[in-house]
Amino acid sequence: MPLRIDVITIFPDYFAPLQLSLMGKAQQSGLVTIAIHDLREFTSDRHRSVDDTPYGGGAGMVMTPEPWGQAIDAVVTDQSTLIVPTPAGKLFSQPVAAELAHSTHLIFACGRYEGIDQRVVEYYRPRIDVRELSIGDYVLAGGDVATLAMIEASVRLVPGVLGNPESLVEESHQLPGVEYPSYTKPPTWRGLDVPEVLLSGHHDQIARWRAEQSTIRTTHNRPDLLPGS
Numbered sequence: 718m719p720l721r722i723d724v725i726t727i728f729p730d731y732f733a734p735l736q737l738s739l740m741g742k743a744q745q746s747g748l749v750t751i752a753i754h755d756l757r758e759f760t761s762d763r764h765r766s767v768d769d770t771p772y773g774g775g776a777g778m779v780m781t782p783e784p785w786g787q788a789i790d791a792v793v794t795d796q797s798t799l800i801v802p803t804p805a806g807k808l809f810s811q812p813v814a815a816e817l818a819h820s821t822h823l824i825f826a827c828g829r830y831e832g833i834d835q836r837v838v839e840y841y842r843p844r845i846d847v848r849e850l851s852i853g854d855y856v857l858a859g860g861d862v863a864t865l866a867m868i869e870a871s872v873r874l875v876p877g878v879l880g881n882p883e884s885l886v887e888e889s890h891q892l893p894g895v896e897y898p899s900y901t902k903p904p905t906w907r908g909l910d911v912p913e914v915l916l917s918g919h920h921d922q923i924a925r926w927r928a929e930q931s932t933i934r935t936t937h938n939r940p941d942l943l944p945g946s
C-alpha cells in the first residue's frame with residue numbers, strides 16, 4: 718500500500734523540488750504518491766482571500782478556517798493523519814519521521830502569516846490523528862519549507878525508497894550521538910591527508926576510531942545528545 722501525501726498550500730511551486738532526485742524516484746516507483754493542492758482553489762470570494770485580522774488584536778494576519786475545511790474535506794479519509802507545521806508544535810525528529818513513513822495517508826496543512834485559525838485543528842482532532850509539528854526553534858515565513866523537510870525525512874524511510882537500506886542500518890546504529898567525519902579520494906588534498914587508520918584495512922580499529930570521533934563531535938556540537946545528558 719503506497720504512502721499517499723496531500724499537501725495544501727498557497728505556494729504550490731514551493732513543492733516542485735519533490736519531483737527531483739530521490740523524492741521523484743520514490744513517486745515514479747509507486748511507493749509514494751504526492752499531490753499538491755492550492756488552498757485558493759477552495760475559496761469562494763472574488764478575491765480568493767485566505768486570511769483576516771486576528772480576534773483579540775495583535776500584529777499580522779490569521780488564515781481563515783473555511784478554505785482549510787473545504788480543502789481538507791476534499792482529501793481526508795478515516796486513515797488520514799493531518800500534520801500542521803508550526804513553531805508551537807511538538808519537535809519533529811527521526812523517530813517521528815519513521816512513524817510518518819509507516820502511515821497510510823498524510824495531509825500537510827502549510828500555513829502562512831501568523832498561523833491557521835485554531836478551530837481547524839480543533840475540528841479534525843476528534844475525527845483523525847492531528848499533529849502540530851515544529852522542525853526547530855526558529856520561525857519560518859510559512860509551513861512550506863517545514864513540510865518539505867518532513868516529507869523528505871519521512872519518505873526516505875519508506876521501505877524500498879532508499880536503494881541501499883544498509884545506510885539506514887548504519888544511521889540507526891549511530892544514535893544517540895552525531896555521525897563521525899567522512900573522507901573519500903584523493904588520499905591527500907591541498908596538503909591534507911585522510912586519517913591513516915581509514916586506509917589501514919583494520920576494521921576494528923576503524924570502528925573504534927569512528928566511535929571516538931562521533932563522541933568528540935557530539936561533545937563539541939551536540940552535548941545535549943550525550944548519554945545521560
Ligand SMILES: Nc1cc(-c2cccs2)n[nH]1
Nearest residue numbers: 802804852853857859860
Ligand atoms: N519549526 C517551524 C515551523 C514554522 C512555521 C510554520 C508555519 C508558519 S512558520 N516556523 N518554524
